[in-house]
Amino acid sequence: xxxxxxxxxxxxxxxxxxxxxxxxxxxxxxxxxxxxxxxxxxxxxxxxxxxxxxxxxxxxxxxxxxxxxxxxxxxxxxxxxxxxxxxxxxxxxxxxxxxxxxxxxxxxxxxxxxxxxxxxxxxxxxxxxxxx
Amino acid sequence: xxxxxxxxxxxxxxxxxxxxxxxxxxxxxxxxxxxxxxxxxxxxxxxxxxxxxxxxxxxxxxxxxxxxxxxxxxxxxxxxxxxxxxxxxxxxxxxxxxxxxxxxxxxxxxxxxxxxxxxxxxxxxxxxxxxxxxxxxxxxxxxxxxxxxxxxxxxxxxxxxxxxxxxxxxxxxxxxxxxxxxxxxxxxxxxxxxxxxxxxxxxxxxxxxxxxxxxxxxxxxxxxxxxxxxxxxxxxxxxxxxxxxxxxxxxxxxxxxxxxxxxxxxxxxxxxxxxxxxxxxxxxxxxxxxxxxxxxxxxxxxxxxxxxxxxxxxxxxxxxxxxxxxxxxxxxxxxxxxxxxxxxxxxxxxxxxxxxxxxxxxxxxxxxxxxxxxxxxxxxxxxxxxxxxxxxxxxxxxxxxxxxxxxxxxxxxxxxxxxxxxxxxxxxxxxxxxxxxxxxxxxxxxxxxxxxxxxxxxxxxxxxxxxxx
Numbered sequence: 001x002x003x004x005x006x007x008x009x010x011x012x013x014x015x016x017x018x019x020x021x022x023x024x025x026x027x028x029x030x031x032x033x034x035x036x037x038x039x040x041x042x043x044x045x046x047x048x049x050x051x052x053x054x055x056x057x058x059x060x061x062x063x064x065x066x067x068x069x070x071x072x073x074x075x076x077x078x079x080x081x082x083x084x085x086x087x088x089x090x091x092x093x094x095x096x097x098x099x100x101x102x103x104x105x106x107x108x109x110x111x112x113x114x115x116x117x118x119x120x121x122x123x124x125x126x127x128x129x130x131x132x
Numbered sequence: 133x134x135x136x137x138x139x140x141x142x143x144x145x146x147x148x149x150x151x152x153x154x155x156x157x158x159x160x161x162x163x164x165x166x167x168x169x170x171x172x173x174x175x176x177x178x179x180x181x182x183x184x185x186x187x188x189x190x191x192x193x194x195x196x197x198x199x200x201x202x203x204x205x206x207x208x209x210x211x212x213x214x215x216x217x218x219x220x221x222x223x224x225x226x227x228x229x230x231x232x233x234x235x236x237x238x239x240x241x242x243x244x245x246x247x248x249x250x251x252x253x254x255x256x257x258x259x260x261x262x263x264x265x266x267x268x269x270x271x272x273x274x275x276x277x278x279x280x281x282x283x284x285x286x287x288x289x290x291x292x293x294x295x296x297x298x299x300x301x302x303x304x305x306x307x308x309x310x311x312x313x314x315x316x317x318x319x320x321x322x323x324x325x326x327x328x329x330x331x332x333x334x335x336x337x338x339x340x341x342x343x344x345x346x347x348x349x350x351x352x353x354x355x356x357x358x359x360x361x362x363x364x365x366x367x368x369x370x371x372x373x374x375x376x377x378x379x380x381x382x383x384x385x386x387x388x389x390x391x392x393x394x395x396x397x398x399x400x401x402x403x404x405x406x407x408x409x410x411x412x413x414x415x416x417x418x419x420x421x422x423x424x425x426x427x428x429x430x431x432x433x434x435x436x437x438x439x440x441x442x443x444x445x446x447x448x449x450x451x452x453x454x455x456x457x458x459x460x461x462x463x464x465x466x467x468x469x470x471x472x473x474x475x476x477x478x479x480x481x482x483x484x485x486x487x488x489x490x491x492x493x494x495x496x497x498x499x500x501x502x503x504x505x506x507x508x509x510x511x512x513x514x515x516x517x518x519x520x521x522x523x524x525x526x527x528x529x530x531x532x533x534x535x536x537x538x539x540x541x542x543x544x545x546x547x548x549x550x551x552x553x554x555x556x557x558x559x560x561x562x563x564x565x566x567x568x569x570x571x572x573x574x575x576x577x578x579x580x581x582x583x584x585x586x587x588x589x590x591x592x593x594x595x596x597x598x599x600x601x
Contacts, residue, residue: 118474118475119454119472119474122476126432127432128433
């Protein structure tokens with residue numbers, strides 16, 4: 001598949017993520033958690049192998065995920081194109097073992113599976129190349 | 133025959149005196165619209181009493197299974213006469229599955245004889261069982277025993293009537309019918325890993341074997357030495373070759389692999405294939421044996437089940453990530469489409485026509501995919517309607533309970549009490565076309581799976597799909 005990102009490009013990605021994180025913080029302050037989540041999921045750098053980039057993006061997605069209070073409302077305004085990437089982050093969240101994170105991820109996982117089907121889970125689990 | 137889907141409203145009648153059935157019929161006969169309510173009719177029943185509705189539900193279900201019904205039923209509940217007129221309630225959708233037979237506990241693969249009177253299958257062991265349909269019963273007429281391990285691929289050549297089998301024991305046998313016996317000939321594949329799949333070429337003079345040794349063996353018959361020679365395509369594959377498919381030109385071959393890629397190679401063999409390889413829309417003019425024509429990087433996980441369309445212009449294959457890939461204009465600049473599946477992954481596909489593909493897999497229910505006028509492929513529906521109806525909106529009963537425990541709350545009580553009520557109970561891993569002769573359109577095919585059943589399907593009664601055939 002495509003070339004993986006070089007180390008110096010990783011710095012550029014991290015800068016972009018930091019910029020994204022500030023935008024998300026402001027969205028969260030405005031009580032727009034769904035917008036925040038969309039911004040966090042957008043431009044996720046799955047093609048990079050750099051763990052720092054992945055971790056940086058995960059932190060940003062995590063903050064948006066934890067702010068979601070009404071899961072059904074979130075899905076009514078989230079486009080289906082985000083389902084697969086969201087599922088990957090949910091599994092990352094579940095793997096942390098942290099109680100509040102896992103609770104939230106599980107709650108969202110239930111609704112996401114209902115909406116997107118088992119195929120979404122399959123795609124999150126079977127893709128070992130584009131990981132989050 | 134009208135195809136209009138109308139809506140018939142039935143409401144709670146309240147009559148002083150009960151009507152006789154004749155009178156009721158007369159009442160309805162007044163309305164000449166009766167003949168319009170045909171296949172696909174939906175009924176909206178309105179009643180303030182839930183018991184009536186429940187009874188009505190039962191009636192309608194019973195009615196569904198009857199061939200022709202010009203039924204008029206009515207019954208009374210308290211003072212109300214609750215009447216239903218069910219006009220020509222021919223079952224809305226004809227079942228696509230026309231025959232089912234349980235051959236074994238589990239079937240690994242199967243293949244049909246050229247005249248389709250016999251089927252050869254592997255019942256998940258090292259034997260091939262050949263069954264013949266004798267007066268509505270399947271009788272086992274041959275057992276072919278030669279392999280040491282499980283047989284994972286069987287193909288029966290239409291042109292030469294030879295059977296080829298491949299097994300995890302790294303061997304392949306070509307079986308020739310001599311009188312009433314099947315005589316095996318060992319083919320030395322030179323593999324150091326299991327063979328995984330096999331297919332005869334369209335002309336029946338070559339066959340291809342995909343293996344766990346990351347190679348594809350192309351075997352052909354050498355007249356002088358009276359044996360089958362194996363030529364290996366060693367390069368390019370990074371992992372096991374899970375399926376092989378011959379292009380109609382008898383030279384190109386497509387493969388899928390657990391490295392996620394689908395590749396097309398040339399298998400031109402001097403002396404076996406005439407002249408130089410011809411350009412036929414795909415493939416280069418002078419491709420040597422083993423030369424890769426195209427590599428498709430659409431999947432990031434295991435790929436299975438590649439097949440060419442009847443013309444050889446398109447191909448389709450599936451990924452273990454619940455995706456199906458369609459590639460048109462296979463060649464230097466192919467047009468690829470990925471279709472996302474909602475449910476479980478597929479294992480095998482088959483082209484019914486240029487615009488219709490059937491996929492089978494872990495959902496135990498064949499999936500229909502069709503291309504519209506612009507060439508855009510999409511999922512149409514499941515073929516097994518009974519199953520589809522019971523699992524619509526929910527994702528299979530066996531998972532519902534598991535998820536219930538997972539989420540810490542009991543979900544949906546008894547959920548689908550029908551369970552896996554469709555034709556297949558377990559993963560379908562093999563789909564084979566059934567074509568009477570070269571001239572007729574193909575409408576029927578057979579599937580076999582881990583449940584040990586073989587099901588024969590026919591699409592000619594599926595009205596919504598006829599346009600694609």
